[in-house]
Amino acid sequence: MAIDKDIFSSLKFRLTIENYCQTLGWSIYSIDNKVATLRFNMKSGNTQTLFIIKFDSTLEFSCPTGFKFNNIADIPHSLSTLLLMENKKYKWGFWCLEQINNKQVFSIMHNAEMSLIDINYFYKVVIQLVEECEKFEQVLESL
Numbered sequence: 001m002a003i004d005k006d007i008f009s010s011l012k013f014r015l016t017i018e019n020y021c022q023t024l025g026w027s028i029y030s031i032d033n034k035v036a037t038l039r040f041n042m043k044s045g046n047t048q049t050l051f052i053i054k055f056d057s058t059l060e061f062s063c064p065t066g067f068k069f070n071n072i073a074d075i076p077h078s079l080s081t082l083l084l085m086e087n088k089k090y091k092w093g094f095w096c097l098e099q100i101n102n103k104q105v106f107s108i109m110h111n112a113e114m115s116l117i118d119i120n121y122f123y124k125v126v127i128q129l130v131e132e133c134e135k136f137e138q139v140l141e142s143l
């Protein structure tokens with residue numbers, strides 16, 4: 001069922017995210033009319049950060065890992081291949097590289113049309129991304 005995408009318009013993006021997070025019992029680290037940042041304290045003691053960014057009629061959900069590389073040549077190709085293989089398992093999200101503060105960072109991301117996003121969809125996407133990012137970091141830290 002399509003949701004009224006007006007709930008994520010520039011003026012309502014902030015209010016909608018705040019309402020969803022309040023309903024779910026989540027705190028918002030920071031928010032404006034285009035970007036929301038959520039932080040989750042994990043059982044491992046790590047904190048996972050998730051960004052929600054508004055683009056036209058799409059929301060981008062992004063959860064960057066703590067694994068940063070100065071340039072693409074520094075990235076272990078076996079790690080990239082492993083994450084590409086993991087992508088086929090997901091209904092919510094995909095692994096990618098994104099540039100953050102002039103570093104190449106592995107992130108798990110999900111893009112969705114605003115008309116698809118209700119509170120249940122929002123919850124599933126956020127939880128999937130945060131849990132998969134945490135799982136990935138825990139595996140790498142154990143190696």
